[in-house]
Amino acid sequence: MIELSPQQREIVEAPLRPMAVSACAGSGKTATAVRRLAAMRRRLDDRHGHIVLLSFSNVAVDTFYKDYSTLLQTEPGGSRLGGVxxxxxxxxxxxxxxxxxGHLVMGCARTPFLVHGSEPFLANFTVWDGKRSQPTTALQLVTVTGVGLQFEVGRAKTAIDPKAATEAIRKLAGVGAYSHALGSFWALKVLRAQPLIRRALARRYPHILVDEAQDIGKLHQLILMALQGAGAQVSLNGDVNQGIYEFSGATGAFLRQYAARDDVDGRMLETNFRSIPSIVAIANKLSGRSDTAARTTPITLSGAYYFAYNKEEKNNALNAFAALLSQAGIAVKDAAVLCRSAEWAGAWAGGEEEQGQGVLRHFVDAAIQRDKFGRFDEAFxxxxxxxxxxxxxxxxxxxxELIRRGGCERSSLALRRALWRFVKDPASGLPSASLVADTAWQPALLARAGALLATLSAEHGLKCGANWKAKLARRNILNRRLLDRQIWGLRMCQGSASPPFIR
Known part of the structure; x- marks a missing residue:
């Protein structure tokens, strides 16, 4: 879209005040949010304040950066639109x-750092669930009105004694570590315990826009409301019918309730520019909305279709899908099967039997991510x-430090480059997943890992563990290639991808 619709233009040109935009799929939320961001920056008479646009994925952030930079090139005086x-x-x-x-509430004597659960030292940080020890990093917070904070762990969501959970969290925090799930917990503690920090952040960020606001969980909500209470204006943009973080407590209720507040300007985007009329009609029935389609019905066969299959008979399902593509005149190379997880995508693509154990398993996964899916970021x-x-x-x-996006020190950047070279080069770095695992791939990895560790020690001052070779031993390594051939000719994609046809 080049020209904004009337609804979009009204949102972009609205006065500086808290806003809640409820938008349907394909309604141009990104284009509207970027132009609203630029319009707010022009109107903000504050040389010190910044407007911040937040979302929940790096893909969305990259898109916003690209679109906002492009917009700056086309608007008069765009180069002066800083402060964003x-x-x-x-x-x-x-x-x-x-x-x-964070150190003010975590009780550590260093800058806090994020852990991902696979760091070796985390073996010493566990919590008892009544039957067995669970990693402290697996703890999830559940906020219950009138009861306080409760904790659970694992897929079964086993309840953990609050006292035991708190002790485990504080032990982990004592070394400066926090998990994804616990980061918002410590941030909220900082804001509640430090009113000066709260006011300083509200002064620096007088306007906060949150995209995909249906994915705001309870702790994120409390953090935003703490900043709003200190003077920041918060605007939300999203669709309660598109939430993907319900498993972590994001139900879309905050977006709905926020739009109903008297001090918030509630708006709607009700035109779907992406989907054909039949898709929009189905979406309206499922969501209870009454959105309209900007597109007309295309000549080629298209729409929403449904058929059931047995999980054990995915080959038959793929054959049926290929037959439907043939009837529709769609080439197999132009189609894709979209799965809800990388595990499903791997299984539908032909799959590989799991190989490797412990540290070795991480290198196996890296090789498969690189050579099967082309996901170099995940391989890294x-x-x-x-x-x-x-x-x-x-x-x-x-x-x-290595996998954090942006803000790395120069020494960390040099180290990342060295590791990137190792990941990208199957000839002298991470061995190709097409090699036979036990006789070729593992021996090559052992030799090349030794060379890499020597380089990291000499050039970056890192110290390898005394038993590093034992961690790369042939445990659960088979006499077969890591990577099986993909036999279907269809692209198998995880849900974050954007293939033209979906399962």
């Missing part, structure tokens, strides 16, 4: 609250986890 920040909700909280101020994360697992336990915060 775009970030994920978690990175905003980490960079503005946890890392600079797995490889970093594996390398840190081979180092001395003293490098506790290294993994967090």
């Amino acid at each position: 920040e775009i970030a994920t909700v978690d990175s905003f909280i980490a960079s503005n609250i946890i890392r600079p101020h 994360k797995y490889c970093c986890t594996g390398v840190v697992g081979l180092l001395d336990e003293g490098h506790r915060s290294l993994l967090s």
Whole structure:
């Protein structure tokens, strides 16, 4: 879209005040949010204040950066539209609250750092669930009105004694570590215990826009309301029918309730520019909305179709899908099967039998992510986890520094480049997943990992663990290639991808 619709223009040109925009799928939320951001920056008479646009994924943030930069090039005086920040909700909280101020409530004598659960030193940080020890990093917070904070762990959501959970969390915090789930917990504690920090943040960020606001959980909500209470104006943009974080307590209720407040300007985007009329009609029936489609019905066969299949008979389902593509005149190369998880995508693509154990498993996953799915970012994360697992336990915060987006020190950037070279080069770095695992891939990894560790020691001062070779031993390694061939000719994608046809 080049020209804004009347509803979009009204939102962009609205006065500076808290706003809640409820938008249907395909309604141009990104285009509207970016133009609203630029319009707010022009109207803000504050040389010190920044407007921040937040979302819940790095993909969304990258899109906002690209679109906002493009917009600056087309608007008169665009180069003077500074004072804008775009970030994920978690990175905003980490960079503005946890890392600079978290030590005030965490009881640590260092800058707090994020852990991902695979760091070797975390073996000493567990909590008892009544039957067995669980990783402290697996703890999830549940906020219950009138009861306080409750904790659960695992897929079964086993309740944990609050006292035991609190002790485990504080033990982990004592070394400066926090998990994704606990980051917002510590950030909220900072804001509640430090009114000066609260006011300073509201002064620096007088306007906060949150995209995909249906994914705001209870703790994120409390953090935003704490900043609003200190003077910041909060605007939300989202669709309660598109939530993907319900498992973490994000139900869309906050967006709904916020739009109903008297001090909030509630708006709607009700035109779907993306989907054909039949898709919009189905979406309206499922969501209870009454959105309209801007597109007309295309000539080619299209729409929403449904058929059931047995989980054990996915080959038959793929054959049926291929037959439907043939009837519709759609080439197999132009189609894709979209799955809800990487595990499903791997299984539908032909799958590989799991190989490797412990630290070795991280390198196996890195090779498969690189050579099967072409996901070099995921391969890099797995490889970093594996390398840190081979180092001395003293490098506790290294993994967090390596995979954090932006803000790295020069020494960390040099180290990341060295690891990127290792990940990208199957000839001299991470071995190709097409090699036979036990006779070719594992021996090559062992030799190349030794060379990499020597380089990291000489050039970056890192110390390898005394038993690093034992961690790469042939445990659960088979006499077969890591990577099976993909036999269907269809692209198998995780849900974050954007294929033209979906299952």
